[in-house]
Amino acid sequence: QHVPFTVVRYPEMEMVNRSKEFFELLNQRRSVRFISNEPVPREVINNIIRAAGTSPSGAHTEPWTFVVVEDPETKHKIREIIEEEEEINYHKRMGEKWVNDLRKLRTNWVKEYLDTAPFLILIFKQVYGLHSDNRKKTHYYNEISVSIACGILLAAIQNVGLVTVTTTPLNCGPRLRVLLERPVNEKLLMLLPVGYPSKDATVPDLKRKPLEDIMVVV
């Protein structure tokens, strides 16, 4: 069944201003790897996840689960799993080339933010769903859909003045899935620690490509 659709319509000047302000807000976003332990209101976390849940998804399958970890012991167990696997990644799995590519970002396998951030959000993609009679339901484009939802989540985090770093904990998915008691159709896609930046937070001095390097007009 289809229903009529309308949107709020802004005058052109206001549209241009809104587009500029939104860009300027998001352009201040940086991946922050130093997060303070100051508390953040749970209601804010609920609302940013609600925002992510408005994402489009292939055939409206909504193939995402957002696991919010606030329990300090569970956060610490997550840290142990990730640091253990990452140390192996750095020394054995990644190869010199990858380690070099990451050097300028100064990321390594010690991830204190996994303990200090008041919330860790682990985003799982549901690689298939289940009908009520237990038959498998195909989730078209589930990884792309969940990644889009994460893009919206990142914008929502920035919009409230909090920080995060987008991480893809390599080879940790299965152990984290078991730790968090998620079903077998869910696979870890991303982990976002969320909080305020710590007082002495620094970020790599990176530049972004200008518009003419990312846009082509035909």
Added chain:
Amino acid sequence: QHVPFTVVRYPEMEMVNRSKEFFELLNQRRSVRFISNEPVPREVINNIIRAAGTSPSGAHTEPWTFVVVEDPETKHKIREIIEEEEEINYHKRMGEKWVNDLRKLRTNWVKEYLDTAPFLILIFKQVYGLHSDNRKKTHYYNEISVSIACGILLAAIQNVGLVTVTTTPLNCGPRLRVLLERPVNEKLLMLLPVGYPSKDATVPDLKRKPLEDIMVVV
């Protein structure tokens, strides 16, 4: 080289309000398949693409190209390619099950919006990059990174009161890449027609999952 980092800090009440308002704005987003031919300011398109370009990316590779098509003839050629391939998809490649899953969305292979929308944005992922001496540069997690950028783009479109529909034109990538003269390291990920909804636009009467179905707290 690392530099100090700070963010705007909002009082808690304002954070909660901002998170709520952002959710409410995005919750009005719908995939709209009826787009009017009214012009949209190019500056708005530039700014929403600037916003998408603030996305994080694996090892800061920024592996995206946004091709903005405003030329009516090129739009029509795109439509021809997509409708041709989609008709084959519907009749031969997809199978009855997929066609059924899509029926409730009333999508089919006729896509008038490809002619009427003032802008088509085709988003290409750069599956690898090139160093200045022509050696290949690995683009870690390029599809996830570009999908995150598309999530930000969708939020930026919604924020200015325009509409789109997220589409992944199946099997059209190679022909569209050639038509738009993109290099071989770029692969089509998504196509977004952007404009105002047409006056008689309708959308499927879908509901979204409530928070308790997408969030788990530990």
